[in-house]
Amino acid sequence: MDIFLQQLLNALSLGGTYALLALGLAVVFSIIGLINFAHGELMTVTGYAICFALIWGLPFPLAVMAGLAVAVVAALLMERIAFRPVRGASGTTLLLTSFAVSAILRVLFQNLISARPIPVSIPASLSGVLTIGPLHLGMIQLISIIVTLVMLLGLNLFLHRTMAGRAMRAAAEDFAVLRLMGLRANSVVATAFAISGLLAGVAGLLWVAQRGSVDPLMGALPVLKAFIAAIIGGLGSLSGAVAGGFLLGFIEVILQAYLPESLLPYRDAFAILLVIAVLLFRPQGLLARKTPVKL
Amino acid sequence: MPDEPLLSIEGLTVSYGAVEAVRGIDLTVKRGEVVTLLGANGAGKSSTLNALVGLAPRKARRMLFEGADIAGQATETIVRRGMTLVPEGRRVFSSLTVEENLMLGGARHAARGDPAAVKADMLERFPILAERLHQKAGSLSGGEQQMLAIARALMSSPDLLLLDEPSLGLAPQVVDRIFDLIRNLRDRGLTILLVEQNVAQSLEIADRGYVLANGRIELQGAAADLRASPEIQDAYLGA
Numbered sequence: 001m002d003i004f005l006q007q008l009l010n011a012l013s014l015g016g017t018y019a020l021l022a023l024g025l026a027v028v029f030s031i032i033g034l035i036n037f038a039h040g041e042l043m044t045v046t047g048y049a050i051c052f053a054l055i056w057g058l059p060f061p062l063a064v065m066a067g068l069a070v071a072v073v074a075a076l077l078m079e080r081i082a083f084r085p086v087r088g089a090s091g092t093t094l095l096l097t098s099f100a101v102s103a104i105l106r107v108l109f110q111n112l113i114s115a116r117p118i119p120v121s122i123p124a125s126l127s128g129v130l131t132i133g134p135l136h137l138g139m140i141q142l143i144s145i146i147v148t149l150v151m152l153l154g155l156n157l158f159l160h161r162t163m164a165g166r167a168m169r170a171a172a173e174d175f176a177v178l179r180l181m182g183l184r185a186n187s188v189v190a191t192a193f194a195i196s197g198l199l200a201g202v203a204g205l206l207w208v209a210q211r212g213s214v215d216p217l218m219g220a221l222p223v224l225k226a227f228i229a230a231i232i233g234g235l236g237s238l239s240g241a242v243a244g245g246f247l248l249g250f251i252e253v254i255l256q257a258y259l260p261e262s263l264l265p266y267r268d269a270f271a272i273l274l275v276i277a278v279l280l281f282r283p284q285g286l287l288a289r290k291t292p293v294k295l
Numbered sequence: 296m297p298d299e300p301l302l303s304i305e306g307l308t309v310s311y312g313a314v315e316a317v318r319g320i321d322l323t324v325k326r327g328e329v330v331t332l333l334g335a336n337g338a339g340k341s342s343t344l345n346a347l348v349g350l351a352p353r354k355a356r357r358m359l360f361e362g363a364d365i366a367g368q369a370t371e372t373i374v375r376r377g378m379t380l381v382p383e384g385r386r387v388f389s390s391l392t393v394e395e396n397l398m399l400g401g402a403r404h405a406a407r408g409d410p411a412a413v414k415a416d417m418l419e420r421f422p423i424l425a426e427r428l429h430q431k432a433g434s435l436s437g438g439e440q441q442m443l444a445i446a447r448a449l450m451s452s453p454d455l456l457l458l459d460e461p462s463l464g465l466a467p468q469v470v471d472r473i474f475d476l477i478r479n480l481r482d483r484g485l486t487i488l489l490v491e492q493n494v495a496q497s498l499e500i501a502d503r504g505y506v507l508a509n510g511r512i513e514l515q516g517a518a519a520d521l522r523a524s525p526e527i528q529d530a531y532l533g534a
């Protein structure tokens with residue numbers, strides 16, 4: 001029971017992190033048709049910001065806020081500098097641009113900071129174990145799950161209760177007509193990037209809190225997973241991205257727990273096989289949007 | 296300058312790569328007028344309307360709206376100035392509710408009057424929409440979606456409304472309702488540029504008309520004269 005519950009928590013917290021990342025990818029993709037492979041570097045930048053804020057002596061909560069703010073600003077800068085000039089270009093051009101941004105940032109992290117992992121001192125209270133009766137539950141996993149739920153709920157409220165949120169949903173459907181409403185294309189796109197930056201920042205925070213270090217390639221693997229999750233869910237569908245993220249988290253944790261030891265190194269390969277199986281039956285993803293993206 | 300036209304266009308050209316859809320047309324719309332733009336499929340009607348609001352690649356010697364040059368302006372800027380388009384095929388935001396569609400229509404126009412009052416007025420004018428406020432726009436019938444698309448555009452209290460084939464694909468009774476609505480808007484003093492394939496009804500409602508063919512203006516004049524002209528009689532009215 002104890003182990004099962006702990007695995008469930010692991011799956012929910014890992015899946016939640018993937019869900020946040022996949023959601024960040026989907027928010028941007030649904031509006032400008034860009035798959036942002038530099039999304040992972042937003043996670044990394046958050047990790048470094050938190051790390052340096054702590055070294056500077058800021059208390060943990062303030063360091064977290066600084067990390068998230070840096071993630072949002074970095075996402076906005078990325079849009080302004082790299083993606084706005086190529087807006088409306090072909091999907092391939094956008095994709096290559098995002099690869100370039102990602103590569104440049106990784107090199108900068110390696111040369112300006114360090115190629116090796118830097119430890120981040122997470123407060124001991126976060127890395128503890130919570131004991132409820134007979135149950136021992138990882139504190140950080142519980143926090144991850146709660147933070148993920150709060151983010152999902154907050155984003156949902158934003159999208160449905162605010163004018164900026166409605167504009168984003170409308171832009172995902174028909175950007176040209178949204179401009180006919182007199183709403184500025186640039187502000188809608190900037191909002192999408194700010195949200196994706198915040199989501200990547202929160203994911204980066206959770207990632208660093210679980211692992212206790214930052215390195216230049218920190219964002220690479222989780223964002224690849226998030227990309228897979230977004231594809232499983234149907235690229236551009238926000239609820240699909242969340243579903244895909246949790247599904248991938250569960251698959252990985254189950255494989256980790258039940259694969260024979262000799263097969264464990266192939267865990268990711270098995271996970272990707274399952275993804276291929278999903279796509280064979282539903283090439284458009286689990287919860288795909290009905291209409292293609294229009295610009 | 297009371298005599299200056301609301302919209303005055305000279306030498307408008309629209310090209311998509313090698314395809315020249317509109318080849319140097321002149322067009323004016325005076326305040327309070329209903330002007331109709333007629334023509335066969337592919338004549339360049341939609342391209343003209345889209346170019347006016349900056350949604351199609353355009354070149355022109357002169358593009359004045361309310362005396363201001365709109366040639367290089369972004370769609371959202373032109374709309375904020377008071378010209379808006381109800382695009383061909385309605386294009387309501389189908390996953391948003393009727394109410395949200397209306398809200399977005401009025402989102403940027405607090406300066407042009409009280410959005411709540413405009414919305415109340417809209418719901419009074421479109422009781423069908425009032426009954427379906429919380430329904431997804433995509434679940435409305437074609438005619439209801441067209442009403443919503445027009446109401447959404449009116450939420451910005453425009454000075455000039457461009458309508459691209461509002462009767463397209465609708466049953467005859469619904470077409471009559473749409474034309475009643477346009478007549479009603481005209482009677483309230485709204486200036487309208489109407490693109491239609493329904494030549495008989497458009498010329499009945501309009502003050503003036505232009506006939507486009509292959510991106511050029513072939514005929515123009517008062518609606519009554521156009522209705523009586525042999526070209527129109529032969530080509531469109533089947534007399």
Ligand SMILES: Nc1ncnc2c1ncn2[C@@H]1O[C@H](COP(=O)(O)OP(=O)(O)OP(=O)(O)O)[C@@H](O)[C@H]1O
Nearest residue numbers: 311314316334335336337338339340341342343383
């Ligand atoms: N986005 C585009 N890219 C390339 N060619 C286009 C585009 N839009 C329109 N065209 C071409 O421009 C020409 C005029 O098209 P337009 O849609 O303006 O005609 P229309 O008069 O509105 O026709 P319809 O009555 O069928 O709506 C056509 O030959 C069309 O194929």
Ligand SMILES: [Mg+2]
Nearest residue numbers: 340341342383
């Ligand atoms: Mg057309």
